[in-house]
Amino acid sequence: MMAVMLIGAFVGLLNETLLATALPSIMNDFGIEENQVQWLTTAFLLTNGVMIPISAFLIEKFTTRQLFLTALTIFATGTAIASVSHAFELLLVARVIQAAGSGIMLPLMMTVMLRIFPVEKRGAAMGMAGVVISFAPAIGPTLSGWLLEYFSWRGLFYVVLPIVIIAIIVASKFVKNVTEQTNPKIDIISILLSSFGFGGLLYGFSSISGGHGGSEASSGINGQAVAIVIAAAIILTIFIIRQLKIAKPMLEFRVFKYPIFSLSLIITMIVLMALIGAETMLPLYMQNTRGFTALESGLMLLPGAIVMGIMSPITGMLFDKFGAKWLATIGMTIVTVTTFLFTSLEMDTAYSYLVIIYAIRMFGLSLVMMPVMTAGLNQLPEEWHPHGTAMANTMQQVSASIGTAILITTMTTSASNYEPNASSLEGLSETEAMTQIAANASISGYNAAFWLATILSLAGLCLTLFIKNKSKPQQEKSEQLAQ
Structure with missing residues (x-):
């Protein structure tokens, strides 16, 4: 069970950086500029940043098995769409779908580890999670650089898709329900505040220096991005106050x-x-x-x-x-x-x-x-x-x-x-x-x-x-x- 969850989280995190070296060839294929193609990475990270805070609510609402299989299926769907994308907009949508699945897998895996391993063995278990958290994003640019020597950028998705499909098949057999369902009510206001707050913060900071270190990086501090960061901070403050006041918070700040x-x-x-x-x-x-x-x-x-x-x-x-x-x-x-x-x-x-x-x-x-x-x-x-x-x-x-x-x-x-x-x-x-x-x-x-x-x-x-x-x-x- 842990092996298949580690594989799921690994391919999810790998995709954060997998496109890093493929962006120039995607620009050529679709005839787009650097500031547009960068959205393939930014949108993935933004969606991840929106999904992760919601994951605590989802883990308490659905069983381990339901949630993990759903997250893997969503991720596989996004990967399949990306591999056949004929337009940049479709590829961008596919990246958002990928990230919606990926954002659930890592918090779920860590919660399951804390649940099934006793305190004295948690270090070794979380060490395995550390392999995923640190190694997957680090190997992404190297792996994609090597694959691009022989295949087009679509090959990056062709490689990932069979792994995810195998993971779904194995997970359907081995993943058991270990988390407890407290059946919290859906608080739409909290979800919206969290999404705009964390999403705005991530977007604002990723844009604040006038780009991502490419040709735009020399344009100084982006005033619009600073305004987005301030607005996101205000929204997050409202979100935190709400979480501290409601009986069943979506994200527990009393930790x-x-x-x-x-x-x-x-x-x-x-x-x-x-x-x-x-x-x-x-x-x-x-x-x-x-x-x-x-x-x-x-x-x-x-x-x-x-x-x-x-x-x-x-x-x-x-x-x-x-x-x-x-x-x-x-x-x-x-x-x-x-x-x-x-x-x-x-x-x-x-x-x-x-x-x-x-x-x-x-x-x-x-x-x-x-x-x-x-x-x-x-x-x-x-x-x-x-x-x-x-x-x-x-x-x-x-x-x-x-x-x-x-x-x-x-x-x-x-x-x-x-x-x-x-x-x-x-x-x-x-x-x-x-x-x-x-x-x-x-x-x-x-x-x-x-x-x-x-x-x-x-x-x-x-x-x-x-x-x-x-x-x-x-x-x-x-x-x-x-x-």
Whole structure:
């Protein structure tokens, strides 16, 4: 049962980044611009961000089996439509359908893990979830880069579809009902507030720097996106107030009454911002500034993704034995040091240097991600697990968007404010001088963004010192707090 749920969540998360290197060929096929094709990624992330908060309600409303099979079927339908799309609009609709299924699978899988594994074995189980959460999005660009060498972009969907169909067949046989149905009533107002609030926040932050790091990234801060973020924040505030007042909230915000859960969520958000920093900045640096191909930049990230995939289950077992505190502290120390090492990128920085430092950095992240999240979720009473996993996954989506926006804005601002050293341009023709200034400005921007990521990592390191190692959730205390 867990194997098929892991596969479902894996293909769902893989599709977040699978189209990354295929966007140029899709642009050529449909004759569209970069700002249009980017919606294939943005719409997927937005729909995911809308579905994840609703997942807590769905898990309490429907059985495990009903929900998982439905989510897989929706995802398969979207994948099938995408594979035969003859128009960009149809492909965009297919991506939204895919994400509607994908957004349910990960929170459901984590809730099931918390339900069927005892506290002392949860680390190993959540370590397997860590493989999915970290490895799937990381391998997406590399896998698509390799497939595009031999097939068209439709081949990306042809590869995924049979896997999903097999998963549906296996799931229909092995997935059992393990979650409890409390049959909550549908609160349309909460669903609308959540959708516009979280959706607006994700869209606003993904657009705030004037693009996604492509050709538009130099246009500065997007005023319209800032307005959307402010409006979304107001809508979310209304949503939170409503959830605290109604008897059966769609998303339970009282999970933040547990200090360890709140602390673990903040650390996880900082870790994701730092993770996104490297995964966004390094491919841009390699392709836009250094002239590497998409496949070469994807292969640079591959060893790090493999390290993360291998380490996640090992880290889970270490968590069961030693707890989260020292794993997280050691991991964040590694992340902070390796992020700092990326603050001195040059035009001739060795490819091997990027590969090795990135892989070591991912090793550090593997020690932090799942142990910290599991330690936080372990503090919650069982009936709040769907809300805890939904909250954790929602905050991950939001922090990834915010992290990308802040780092891209820092990069573009620093690059535009770059002042060249006149003495280094002596003897160069005007064209050569302009090329060198542009390259140096770009390098300056990437280094500034990594300085900010280093500061974020250092803040996360300080917070890990406050984690408490507890082997069992304090059920009685949590029940008192809930009343």
